[in-house]
Amino acid sequence: MISAQVWADAERLWDFQQMGHELRPCSVAIGLGSHDLGVADTTADLYHRSMVPLIVFTGATSRTTRDRMPRGEAEHYRERAMELGVPADAILVEPRARNTGENIRFSRALLEERHVPVSSVLLVSKPYEERRAYATACKLWPEVEWVNASTNMTLVQYVKSIGDARLVIDMLTGAQQRLMIYPQQGFMIKQSVPGDVAAAYQRLCDAGFTGRLVPDTGARN
CATH class of the missing domain: 3.40.50.620 (HUPs)
Known part of the structure; x- marks a missing residue:
């Protein structure tokens, strides 16, 4: 089961990742x-x-x-x-x-x-x-x-289209991690990450959505 807090945190990352x-x-x-x-x-x-x-x-x-x-x-x-x-x-x-x-x-x-x-x-x-x-x-x-x-849809709609909520939230968390650590490695430009986005990311890591994190960096990077 995906808790209400996990959904809320995933939706915060979902909204942030879209450029508009x-x-x-x-x-x-x-x-x-x-x-x-x-x-x-x-x-x-x-x-x-x-x-x-x-x-x-x-x-x-x-x-x-x-x-x-x-x-x-x-x-x-x-x-x-x-x-x-x-x-x-x-x-x-x-x-x-x-x-x-x-x-x-x-x-x-x-x-x-x-x-x-x-x-x-x-x-x-x-x-x-x-x-x-x-x-x-x-x-x-x-x-x-x-x-x-990208396809114009909500997180809930996207999860339904893929059929695997854990996979989607794992990958969403992994995308956020890369956005936060890759600039210092020279792989992308730096993007300012609001505090509530960073906090949502960390809660998802703590909740076990770590399947797509870059190995050996630690969830708190």
Whole structure:
């Protein structure tokens, strides 16, 4: 059972992780691979709304996706987007990335290899990883403007769509941890974390939602 306090803390992190950017047309969309095909759905919708002329789907597999997406996250995303009517020639696949930093670096290299001019990027992620993705992208590719996007839904709606509350809260807690510790390691730009967000994160760690924390850093980092 998920307690009322856990839900409240998870919702505070959920709200904080979302950037609230106003969507606008960009040079390209980058869809970050994960277990959530909703990222592909949202990216396809942005294409159909003429927000971007080109999509890059990026991602290999992880422990969460190796069974569900054996051909790789980016390839499964591509197939999903094509089912939704996106033409094949509007999609590039980056199949090697295994973390957010590699998603950005490898996508940039692919676009440069294809001589695609990029001044702005619609960065599409899971809803609870918008801020983490933004902070990483700004660090690794500061020359472009980043606009974050994700599926518009509440935490409760998202948990129902995934079907596993513990997995979602574990991953939400892990995303928050990275946002707090990775800037000092040079992986992303620093984001100011309000005190109530830090406190909610710590309570979730103390409640045992540590399955996606970076190993050997300790829950109190």
